[in-house]
Amino acid sequence: MMSVNKLGGIQPLNNVQNTKRTNATASSPVVADSIGVSDEAKEAAKVYYMNQVAAETPDTRADLVASLKEKIKDPNFLSPAVINATAERIMASYGL
Numbered sequence: 001m002m003s004v005n006k007l008g009g010i011q012p013l014n015n016v017q018n019t020k021r022t023n024a025t026a027s028s029p030v031v032a033d034s035i036g037v038s039d040e041a042k043e044a045a046k047v048y049y050m051n052q053v054a055a056e057t058p059d060t061r062a063d064l065v066a067s068l069k070e071k072i073k074d075p076n077f078l079s080p081a082v083i084n085a086t087a088e089r090i091m092a093s094y095g096l
Helices: 011-027 039-056 062-073 080-093
Strands: none
Touching: none
């Protein structure tokens, strides 16, 4: 009968492969990771941020509304000059 002596499993093969991997890794230059962001992605991020700010900002400023209510109670406040100035501002905001 013939007997087969064990070679120690697959350990010798692993040692050769690990040596090749180590040598290949040691000889390759180290390159830092980098990332590039397109101009379109940057613009989309700005728009997203602006939408978030707009969503979190209240539509009316209660402090200004309260202040104007107090001013309107004064009969001298609504003079023709104030009305004209207000009308001009409204027109200017619409580009007219």
